[in-house]
Amino acid sequence: MTALPDCFCPADGTRVPGGSLDWCCPVCRGPLDLDFAPTPASLKSLTGRVNSLWRYAECLPLSAPTVSLGEGRTPLVTLREGVSAKLDFLMPTLSFKDRGAVLLAELALRLRPRRVLADSSGNAGTAIAAYCARAALPCTVYVPGGTSPKKLEQIEAHGAQVRLVDGDREAAALAAREAADEPGTFYASHVHNPYFLHGTKTYVHELWEDLGGRLPDVLVVPVGNGTLLLGAALAVAELHGAGLIDRRPALYAVQAAAVAPLAHAWDEGADDLVGTTPTAPTSAEGIAVPRPPRARQILRAVRDSGGAFLTVTEDQIRHAQRDLASQGLYVESTGVACWAAVRDGVLGTRTAVVPLCGAGAKTGLARERASSGSDGSGPGPLTTAQP
Template sequence: MALEHSCMEPVMRCSGCGQRYGTDERVWRCACGGALDLLLPDPHISPDLIQRRPAQLWRYSEALPPLTHRVSLGESMTPLIPSNLHGRTVWLKCDYLLPTGSYKDRGAAILLSHLKAMGVRRVVEDSSGNAAASLAAYAARADMDIEVFCPASASPGKLAQIKLYGAKLRLIEGPRQRTTEALEAHVAATGDFYASHLWHPYFLEGIKTMAFEIAEQNAWRAPEAIICPVGAGSILLGLHKGFSELARAGASVVTGIAGDRWGRHGRV
């Protein structure tokens, strides 16, 4: 089975206008305002090869972006636990067992590995919860400075977790949008790199490993359906990307994943 991608060399391409950017360019969004997709060369891997590797997201390395440096906190494959929902058997993917307690560790590991290899030393992020905690932890592991812009109304417990990892916190009063506006103004004024879990395509490269794990744990088949929480849509997009790659590689992927609202991503 080959996990296939669509180009010879890694490149970021705008999903709106089609503009292309090198993966070493310090961009997180297209100049037109569109989201960037990461296109990768065609890897060829086998389930037998994968299963001989440590049970970590890095076991799928041929299907991940080329990385010269790995920023890792020991993130391991998470279990599927059987449960019951209205009389039907469901399987729960336990990503709360990842290092900071969130699936976002998958994306943070890949994104910070990429930025570390680029020589980025300082990043900023806007989040009120798990994404900020995850990026703060992985930034600390990468020996990178991070400043997190948070709504002043954020959970005290989550703010404490973010600070525990050494991040600098900047609390912004008012609606959530003001936090993003404050961050974008800061980036424009300072040149700090926006390590966005919502915009940067390398983050989704980590999230898609959830799909690979689910398929591997189910004899390389996808489940009939997946129920997932949808805020800005990173789980949804990551699962869609991962299962789409598996389908193109010849795995038995027959599944539907849909959401009414994806924030910046529109509707699927």
């Protein structure tokens, strides 16, 4: 087995040896990054490779997959002139989380833990349960009590144990982290474990390949815990560092206005979360994260890219979901947030790609909610958080 790279804490520099079951920094308990700086292959050399995310082997910290379900290589379709959508809901478990989950399952196979734990609002838990089933690893998923019944059914169908936690998404995460400290436990955290980010970054490597060795002006990404955005930032840095792109796209992060702690921090010009941001119910449950552990990294990545934060109301989410359905794309409410943010032309003439991250069959149509700025007859105004 090839030696695993070490992890390190981006906050204080503490190092964790590769192959350890430690899931966080032993000093500050924060998330870890991976000491891994790959060089991507040229566009020409990708011809004829396996038609999954594993075609970007040079950029992945694990090789020779054994649990792959063919994840990745999702279609890119035009929504309107200048704006395309990547259909990441066409994954084995119907969400983009498969990109990171397959890396976590591969890592767990190498570490041989007694059990695997995860926490999730649904999609990450489903993906980890599926890949653990593929790897014949026992899995338990902690979820908040309000998780969609359809997502719970999918998790259980893969043989994982579901632990319902009273409270919100953060309560489920806290319960899982407490259990993760037990000996012999692999915490398959899509937030704390950096292998997950190195899986999600393949989203951008695929865009680069599909667009003939270039990237759009703007990458629009939904942000709760920020795993897709941080993965995108990794891929952009790799491609730019290798001289395979001559400019970096701006990263635009989208949050539901009901739960927007990062957009609030951005509006305040802060480098980290600011106090306690008021929250409200949202149909975009997948990004309803009041205190993302990687907040500082997310804010820095957006700022360094020349991007910004956008927020969308519940009415905008609902109307965007129906708009996409009218175009033949049935996407869950969290997954339509980016289209809700840009479909009215906020990006001007710049080219952009939005991810459609989860299938509508997972949650159904977003319920109508009252929201400021809309009388229910149409989308409310787009809110752009100012840096």
